[in-house]
Amino acid sequence: MKSRATAGCLLALFLVAGFVGVWQLQRQIDSLQKATRVEMDELSISSPTVVKPMSLEYAPLVAAIYWTRAVQYYGEKHRLHQRGLDLLWPLLNIATSLDPHLLVAYRFGSIFLSDKPPLGAGRPDLGVQLLERGIKANPDEWRLYQDLGNVYYFDMQDYAKASAAFEEGSKNPKAYIWMKVLAAKIAADGESPQTSYFLWQQVYDTATDPAIKQNAADHLVLMRAELDLKEINRLADEYEKQTGQRATRIAELVQAGLMKGVMKDPDGYPYVLGDDGKAEVNLNSPILEKMLMEKKK
Amino acid sequence: MTNVWTVAANTFREAVRDRVLYNLVFFALLMMGVAILVGQISIGIEQSVIVSVGLTAISVIGIFIAVFIGVGLVSKEMDKRTLYALLAKPVERWQFLLGKFGGLVMTLIVNTGAMTVGLYFVLWTVKHPLERSDCYLIVAVYLILLKLALIVALAMLFSCFTTPFLAILYTLGLYVAGLFAQDLRTMQAVTLSASTMKMLKGISYLLPNFENFNVMGAVAHGRGVPGTLVAQNTAYTFLYGALVLAAAAMIFSRRNLK
Amino acid sequence: MSQPAIEIERLRKEYPYGFLNLKKKTSLEDLTMQVEQGEVFGFLGPNGAGKSTTIKLLMRLIFPTSGTARILGKSIDDVSMHQDIGYLPEQPYFYDYLTAAELLEYFMRFHKLTAADRHERVQKMLKKVGLETAKKIQLRKYSKGMLQRVGLAQAILHDPQVVVLDEPMSGLDPLGRREVRDIILDLKKEGRTVMFSTHILSDAETLCDRVGVIVGGKLRGVGTPGEMVGIQAQGMEVVFELNGTGKIFPLLAKATKTGERYRAQLAEPELYPALDDLKGAGARIVSVTQIKPTLEEFFMHLVDADRAQANAIDVSGK
Numbered sequence: 001m002k003s004r005a006t007a008g009c010l011l012a013l014f015l016v017a018g019f020v021g022v023w024q025l026q027r028q029i030d031s032l033q034k035a036t037r038v039e040m041d042e043l044s045i046s047s048p049t050v051v052k053p054m055s056l057e058y059a060p061l062v063a064a065i066y067w068t069r070a071v072q073y074y075g076e077k078h079r080l081h082q083r084g085l086d087l088l089w090p091l092l093n094i095a096t097s098l099d100p101h102l103l104v105a106y107r108f109g110s111i112f113l114s115d116k117p118p119l120g121a122g123r124p125d126l127g128v129q130l131l132e133r134g135i136k137a138n139p140d141e142w143r144l145y146q147d148l149g150n151v152y153y154f155d156m157q158d159y160a161k162a163s164a165a166f167e168e169g170s171k172n173p174k175a176y177i178w179m180k181v182l183a184a185k186i187a188a189d190g191e192s193p194q195t196s197y198f199l200w201q202q203v204y205d206t207a208t209d210p211a212i213k214q215n216a217a218d219h220l221v222l223m224r225a226e227l228d229l230k231e232i233n234r235l236a237d238e239y240e241k242q243t244g245q246r247a248t249r250i251a252e253l254v255q256a257g258l259m260k261g262v263m264k265d266p267d268g269y270p271y272v273l274g275d276d277g278k279a280e281v282n283l284n285s286p287i288l289e290k291m292l293m294e295k296k297k
Numbered sequence: 298m299t300n301v302w303t304v305a306a307n308t309f310r311e312a313v314r315d316r317v318l319y320n321l322v323f324f325a326l327l328m329m330g331v332a333i334l335v336g337q338i339s340i341g342i343e344q345s346v347i348v349s350v351g352l353t354a355i356s357v358i359g360i361f362i363a364v365f366i367g368v369g370l371v372s373k374e375m376d377k378r379t380l381y382a383l384l385a386k387p388v389e390r391w392q393f394l395l396g397k398f399g400g401l402v403m404t405l406i407v408n409t410g411a412m413t414v415g416l417y418f419v420l421w422t423v424k425h426p427l428e429r430s431d432c433y434l435i436v437a438v439y440l441i442l443l444k445l446a447l448i449v450a451l452a453m454l455f456s457c458f459t460t461p462f463l464a465i466l467y468t469l470g471l472y473v474a475g476l477f478a479q480d481l482r483t484m485q486a487v488t489l490s491a492s493t494m495k496m497l498k499g500i501s502y503l504l505p506n507f508e509n510f511n512v513m514g515a516v517a518h519g520r521g522v523p524g525t526l527v528a529q530n531t532a533y534t535f536l537y538g539a540l541v542l543a544a545a546a547m548i549f550s551r552r553n554l555k
Numbered sequence: 556m557s558q559p560a561i562e563i564e565r566l567r568k569e570y571p572y573g574f575l576n577l578k579k580k581t582s583l584e585d586l587t588m589q590v591e592q593g594e595v596f597g598f599l600g601p602n603g604a605g606k607s608t609t610i611k612l613l614m615r616l617i618f619p620t621s622g623t624a625r626i627l628g629k630s631i632d633d634v635s636m637h638q639d640i641g642y643l644p645e646q647p648y649f650y651d652y653l654t655a656a657e658l659l660e661y662f663m664r665f666h667k668l669t670a671a672d673r674h675e676r677v678q679k680m681l682k683k684v685g686l687e688t689a690k691k692i693q694l695r696k697y698s699k700g701m702l703q704r705v706g707l708a709q710a711i712l713h714d715p716q717v718v719v720l721d722e723p724m725s726g727l728d729p730l731g732r733r734e735v736r737d738i739i740l741d742l743k744k745e746g747r748t749v750m751f752s753t754h755i756l757s758d759a760e761t762l763c764d765r766v767g768v769i770v771g772g773k774l775r776g777v778g779t780p781g782e783m784v785g786i787q788a789q790g791m792e793v794v795f796e797l798n799g800t801g802k803i804f805p806l807l808a809k810a811t812k813t814g815e816r817y818r819a820q821l822a823e824p825e826l827y828p829a830l831d832d833l834k835g836a837g838a839r840i841v842s843v844t845q846i847k848p849t850l851e852e853f854f855m856h857l858v859d860a861d862r863a864q865a866n867a868i869d870v871s872g873k
Contacts, residue, residue, distance in 0.1 A: 299664075300665060303661070303664045303665065307650075307661055310652075310653075311650065311652055314652045315652070377648050378644060378646070378647075378648050379648055379649055379650055381614075381616060381642075381644040381647075382642065382643075382644055382647060382649065382662070382706070382709055382710075383662070384614065384615065384616060385614050385637060385640070385641070385642035385644075386637055386662060386665040386666070387634055387635055387636075387637040387638045387665055387666065388634070388637075388665050389634050551618065553616075553617040553618060554611070554616045554617060
């Protein structure tokens with residue numbers, strides 16, 4: 001009996017040692033591969049016509065898998081500040097082909113396909129294509145019209161089509177009143193800061209996907225800054241009118257009683273006046289970088 | 298008819314004592330546990346994922362049981378010769394066949410029921426309380442059961458005249474073919490002649506149209522299924538299944554046992 | 556003359572084989588045979604002769620190419636006939652996940668009995684075949700002998716008029732064979748008809764009222780065991796020892812020697828002169844016995860004849 005016990009102990013020891021060895025070996029292999037591997041995005045099958053038959057009757061599940069991949073793909077790219085979201089369209093295309101009722105995919109796609117790089121793929125036409133398919137499969141979802149309107153308004157600057165989309169969506173009895181109001185305002189004024197701010201606020205309020213919410217928040221921050229800068233310029237012009245001189249520091253506007261305390265940007269940094277007397281974002285504020293990137297597009 | 302029930306009850310008893318079935322059901326429940334994890338990764342569609350994974354697990358495990366055990370129902374008895382003493386009793390061969398079928402269907406109902414309970418439990422842990430729309434899950438499971446019953450009938454038919462291996466192959470092949478039967482009808486291939494198209498259309502009606510039973514897309518998003526669809530599918534299963542079992546009974550009644 | 560228990564008329568079974576199943580192998584050729592009510596009938600033949608085929612045809616496990624059969628007056632097509640017959644298959648195998656008691660109960664459900672009646676019979680039968688202690692153990696743990704006993708039990712549990720057993724003694728030790736023999740004799744006492752197939756001829760000799768011998772798919776003869784082998788004895792056998800005597804006598808030439816013993820066979824008339832020789836030589840007579848031909852010899856004779864015929868056909872190129 002003793003020999004059996006010792007044999008058992010030896011076997012257990014061997015197993016533990018063996019697995020430790022395997023673990024270490026695997027780590028070495030991983031580091032070796034990391035050094036030599038070329039980062040490539042790959043999607044072996046990118047056609048819905050192939051994937052759909054292959055998923056037999058389990059299409060919604062496969063759709064969920066592709067949707068998950070799309071989200072992960074975007075998240076990775078965003079985290080690593082990499083450019084090029086080439087796979088986003090094929091992944092979303094397949095996901096929505098397999099499950100036409102995957103509403104969150106349409107919304108996600110409309111935003112991140114249309115948005116300019118690096119935030120998005122810069123392909124608003126694909127965003128429109130995706131949304132139109134979504135509307136066809138889910139005619140009762142008026143929010144899709146809202147997303148369509150957003151794409152035309154922000155990314156394609158086609159205010160006629162944007163207005164038409166909001167108008168179409170407003171016909172649904174479940175739609176909110178502002179859809180109709182927006183349709184009219186855009187038809188009349190085209191782009192306006194108030195409209196832009198309102199649209200992004202809507203997206204932010206109703207977003208369940210964290211990436212969408214974050215993106216909307218980013219846009220809102222920028223928009224807030226723009227509005228603030230406009231306001232400050234207006235006050236500076238007032239000051240010039242009153243004093244005949246151009247203000248050089250924000251503090252002067254405050255002293256003149258035009259501003260109730262130094263205005264700060266959404267990140268908490270006070271605005272400054274540039275050499276030309278125009279309002280500018282503080283050099284230390286992270287918003288400055290975002291604004292510059294936005295201007296670069 | 299009591300003979301049919303006697304055989305069915307014994308077939309059910311055999312399934313209860315077969316440990317393989319418990320492992321399969323456990324595996325299905327494991328899949329559903331995984332679903333929770335997957336749901337947390339893909340945001341915004343957690344419920345959809347859990348329902349999709351759950352129904353897939355129930356369907357796939359069910360098909361495995363239906364095909365492999367369905368083929369074995371007759372072929373195992375013929376190979377092991379347990380059938381010989383039984384057929385010397387005052388029982389007709391068709392009663393034996395029907396009883397075996399009934400026993401496996403009962404087994405499937407119990408297994409599927411267990412897996413459905415597991416699925417509801419998983420769903421509840423993720424989002425309590427459950428909503429009314431979650432009832433639609435039961436409809437989806439019922440339709441899966443209809444599909445499984447049809448597969449059992451086909452498995453039994455093939456096992457009556459081919460080897461077990463071929464019977465499994467044919468049954469699985471017919472399952473996959475049946476999923477595309479609808480596509481065969483709606484397909485627009487310009488290169489084929491009209492008569493070929495007609496023939497293909499005819500074949501598509503002969504095949505068991507398994508896509509009929511698929512409501513995963515609707516149920517995963519909390520939408521209901523029209524009652525008429527359920528009724529029609531029930532009728533389809535009864536009719537098609539009866540045809541298949543009748544054919545099996547005819548073949549089996551004239552088969553020489555070795 | 557009451558109706559025979561089993562009537563077989565020109566029963567034939569052919570199996571197609573070969574390329575495109577064009578050739579035919581005849582495993583049973585126009586068998587015509589009858590088993591009378593209340594008798595124990597032995598169905599003898601070498602392996603592959605057609606015994607099992609005949610029994611399977613009777614039980615409708617396989618279907619005849621031509622010919623008919625009736626059991627208790629009902630055609631073998633009639634499933635209701637199975638109410639009154641019991642069957643033990645060759646090398647029986649039962650559902651190994653059931654216990655003996657469960658199996659017997661299961662089979663009994665196909666006969667019209669009340670649940671209480673069923674239960675009682677099952678318990679009694681288990682006791683009768685000596686499986687009472689093992690009745691709650693699953694059949695997968697049973698030895699071959701135990702399975703054979705379960706098989707017998709399910710064959711006679713419903714008090715059938717006719718019992719058909721396919722090789723009931725196969726695989727049993729001498730004790731088991733004795734038990735089966737006793738059960739068969741019990742059945743006969745109860746007035747039931749028993750037909751069993753075997754290739755163990757001594758069993759047939761002791762148990763059967765009549766035997767039927769089948770070789771190569773053809774019935775070679777039916778009758779009592781005695782009729783089959785002929786009533787005349789074939790002579791006498793003398794066993795003796797030479798007690799140191801040196802005398803030589805004619806018998807010595809005919810004898811075969813094993814150790815110290817000599818065996819010789821002679822015709823009856825030659826017996827007494829030979830015994831005188833032995834007495835005169837001072838040899839010790841160990842035994843004198845009558846040689847009765849056994850069924851085995853008759854049997855071997857038939858098989859050899861059949862083989863010779865088959866060879867003859869081959870040689871002639873047909």
